[in-house]
Amino acid sequence: MAPITNGTVPKSTKMHSKVIIIGSGPAGHTAALYLARANLQPVLFEGFMANGFAAGGQLTTTTDVENYPGFPDGIMGPELMDKFREQSVRFGTQVITETISKIDLSARPFRYWREGNEADEAETADTIIVATGASAKRLSLKGEETYWQSGISACAVCDGAVPIFRNKPLAVIGGGDSAVEEATYLTKYGSHVYVLVRRGELRASKIMAKRLMSNPKITILWNTIAVECQGDGELLKNLRIKNVLSGEERDLPVNGLFYAIGHEPATALVRNQLQTDEDGYIITVPGTTQTNVNGVFAAGDVQDKRYRQAITSAGSGCMAALEVERLLAEEEADAREGVSA
Numbered sequence: 203m204a205p206i207t208n209g210t211v212p213k214s215t216k217m218h219s220k221v222i223i224i225g226s227g228p229a230g231h232t233a234a235l236y237l238a239r240a241n242l243q244p245v246l247f248e249g250f251m252a253n254g255f256a257a258g259g260q261l262t263t264t265t266d267v268e269n270y271p272g273f274p275d276g277i278m279g280p281e282l283m284d285k286f287r288e289q290s291v292r293f294g295t296q297v298i299t300e301t302i303s304k305i306d307l308s309a310r311p312f313r314y315w316r317e318g319n320e321a322d323e324a325e326t327a328d329t330i331i332v333a334t335g336a337s338a339k340r341l342s343l344k345g346e347e348t349y350w351q352s353g354i355s356a357c358a359v360c361d362g363a364v365p366i367f368r369n370k371p372l373a374v375i376g377g378g379d380s381a382v383e384e385a386t387y388l389t390k391y392g393s394h395v396y397v398l399v400r401r402g403e404l405r406a407s408k409i410m411a412k413r414l415m416s417n418p419k420i421t422i423l424w425n426t427i428a429v430e431c432q433g434d435g436e437l438l439k440n441l442r443i444k445n446v447l448s449g450e451e452r453d454l455p456v457n458g459l460f461y462a463i464g465h466e467p468a469t470a471l472v473r474n475q476l477q478t479d480e481d482g483y484i485i486t487v488p489g490t491t492q493t494n495v496n497g498v499f500a501a502g503d504v505q506d507k508r509y510r511q512a513i514t515s516a517g518s519g520c521m522a523a524l525e526v527e528r529l530l531a532e533e534e535a536d537a538r539e540g541v542s543a
């Protein structure tokens with residue numbers, strides 16, 4: 203399929219932009235909306251199945267989004283992202299359906315290349331917002347694909363409240379702090395929550411582990427892994443689980459399975475150029491979206507391993523846009539003063 207753009211810049215003309223946004227989830231589009239309204243003519247690269255996601259990001263893979271403010275009846279994920287896109291475009295964002303595959307942040311203007319054009323002359327930008335998102339790690343269990351989003355999820359806060367999980371037995375896989383948080387959260391909805399821990403101990407902090415073990419609605423299944431997801435073809439009904447010490451397999455009838463085994467931030471593009479933490483998330487100056495490179499900002503899940511919500515991503519996209527705007531204004535003022543001095 204030919205790349206789609208809503209702009210008029212032909213690929214052969216090497217662009218220079220005041221600001222480009224890489225990524226098209228809630229963070230990228232919110233940044234674009236603010237920048238476009240500030241007349242900064244943002245260019246947003248929405249990706250072409252970048253990082254395994256369609257343009258629009260993670261919400262294109264889900265159905266009802268019930269916790270995005272402004273939609274009291276909920277809204278389907280893909281429809282919400284279409285609206286984000288429409289609003290960006292309405293104010294003049296140039297959206298380009300291509301993936302950025304190479305970037306050079308060593309000097310300003312920054313240089314970048316679109317996928318398939320890495321050998322060409324680079325395009326340039328004064329500032330960049332990295333909003334490439336993240337993806338939940340999965341286990342590729344037998345049956346997982348069939349019941350993904352039909353009983354299997356990687357976000358208790360997003361999906362825990364849906365009717366298929368209400369008063370039903372649920373399972374969480376993972377042994378870290380996020381598994382404890384997810385399991386505890388799910389006790390509000392499920393009849394009981396089983397936590398499958400591969401080892402004989404939790405990785406979670408002591409206080410979190412204590413909280414988990416003292417909750418009467420939670421049972422920890424130590425040294426246990428899931429081997430197969432089973433159901434009626436439409437919804438998950440059962441997990442085949444295995445004790446890794448004895449090798450014994452048995453059924454665990456559950457209607458929900460939540461992965462809490464971490465996320466993979468989409469930071470391969472900026473590896474060794476931006477400072478990242480031990481899990482690969484971009485590190486930003488606390489309370490801002492500023493990275494360790496002046497002029498490069500990061501917004502959304504790519505820099506947030508704690509909240510990982512559409513609204514928090516959108517919020518940080520807004521912050522990034524305002525920070526870009528401020529930086530460019532300051533630099534323009536400095537340049538003017540430099541000229542008149």
Ligand SMILES: Cc1cc2nc3c(=O)[nH]c(=O)nc-3n(C[C@H](O)[C@H](O)[C@H](O)COP(=O)(O)OP(=O)(O)OC[C@H]3O[C@@H](n4cnc5c(N)ncnc54)[C@H](O)[C@@H]3O)c2cc1C
Nearest residue numbers: 225226227228229249259260302335360502503510511512
């Ligand atoms: C199944 C599911 C259900 C969810 N449900 C909810 C919910 O109900 N409520 C809620 O608040 N949150 C929910 N979330 C979480 C929410 O989707 C994320 O927090 C949010 O989408 C993160 O937004 P983002 O802007 O950081 O990036 P993402 O949504 O991750 O999007 C990033 C985009 O950038 C593109 N991209 C990546 N690299 C490049 C590149 N090099 N060049 C160009 N483009 C690139 C990707 O293709 C992707 O489209 C859900 C997540 C999932 C997976």
